Amino acid sequence: MNSTMLANVLNALKSATLSRLKHITLQTGTKQYLGPILDPSLEGKLVHQVPPFKEDLDRLPYPNFYCTLEDLVASDFPSITHPVHCWSIIIGASSRSVDNILLTLSVYATICQYQGLPFRYPGNKYTWEHFCDMSDARVLAEQQIWAAVTDGAKNQAFNCTNGDVFTGKSLWKVLCEVFDVGFVAYEENDEKFDWLGMMKGKGKLWDEIVEKYELL
Template sequence: MAKIPSPSVALVVGVTGMAGLSLAEALKKPTALGGPWKVYGTARRSKPGWFPSTLVDRYISFDASNLDDTIKNLSPISNEVTHVFWVAIQVRENEEANVSINSAMLKNVLDVLKSGTSSRLCRVTLQTGTKQYMGPILDPSLGNQLVPRDPPFQEDMPRLPYPNFYYALEDLLASYTPSFSYSVHRSSIIIGASSRSVYNSLLCLAVYANICKHQGLPFRFPGNRYTWEHFCDVSDARVLAEQHIWAAVSEKAKDQAFNCTNGDVFTWKSFWTELCKVFDVQFVQFDEKEKFDVVEMMKKNAPVWDQIVEDHGLFRTKIEDMITSFDALKIVLNFEFQHVSSMTKSRDFGFFGYAGTLRSIEMWVRRLQEMKIIP
């Protein structure tokens, strides 16, 4: 009698973020590589109202930074999980603290899944990003001292001489080999749909556009002339999910790091033009004399957003909870270099996923509207 193959069992850690949601959706497709998949989705908080109940076989809420909580919640499935998709992140006051908390989370989960003699864990995919090449740009004590590598960013560029929790997580994964293999996915700015992502540029821009529309204010670009005119790239959450799954079942991708972008580039002027069409606001040419601080503007308009949420019966989000994301957006839109990553290695290894960035904006905005996160 032919042996029935063991099912693929995924643990998506951070399932309510932009990448996590797209991962769960991609894994549940009948055409998913390595499938059919049983999918466990985890997050620190309870399941938000916009998260489809049928998207995962089981939703598990626990704090991965707490070993006892991790043991309690993951031990019952530790002999099932074959693949971990790590798209979780916690952000602290500086990069040293980021190293500590994120390393503890990953180690706790891996140690629990590997603790039993019947562990089936064979592959872990780790999501990081272009801070790999730029350094800890959001660290208040280091952000102004950093000298990034020249773009386009390539995977074999040497590490920068600064603390970076991405480096720590890669090293932690490598320390478990050959117990299991892994892959690293260095995303650009992620475009997707969620109210739970620490960094969500599209949601920030949607909130900003809706406040401008509500107040009758011009929807001005809150960056510098360089980013307005020069190239940037982003990572569609669907492409990122595809790359994670491809690498999880590919022998060639074992123990490798890959950049993951849409495969195209854009100027923020063209991105802004598309945003204006989608949100039905007037396009305003960039004017350096109209420079303003988008973070301070959003703080002042927090009550306005509260009113918009109330008027439209939206899922309750608060400007105060988005400030970290607005801080990051402010930095990104004021770069003095082109934020572009090379996808050559990824293609050489056999991954050809892509998305048209400007075409995808409206789709993701409509998705946020369907989820009742924005009006």
């Protein structure tokens, strides 16, 4: 489905009168190295690459539309440059991005602070204790612009993260300071914490917060 959508767009652009299409930016992600982690049928069966994740690692033997898109552009549109940018968890200040962990945690923390609720960690023990990294949207954008105008970057693959690492625990302490909520350490039974259930029905409350603090 993803390759069909991309092919339709590219074919339309290529067939346009005096088409000047020269470059495509392909943005993929860490499933390049971890496999389809959101596929419930593969839960507990995936074998990911061994860190550190390098751009020249072999492809994993699992379905991945990232690879499908790369192959489509390389084979059907060989005259168009197409570097691949592989991000980690993207964060950035955007009022239009609903799939954004930064905004999600900010809303959650604001509601907890407003109602005096405990700011409980919605993840698991592994993410609480182990290292993770993120990709700032601005850094990713700068890399994509650089690759678009640099001959040596043509058709190359690039990882893009901020370069620093953190644990869920260290991140949680920072968020508690920023949003003035009490720090609640992760406990084993927290994996049963129904985060979605806790946030359900908070729409009117959020409208109240938006109005009180004149938010957009």
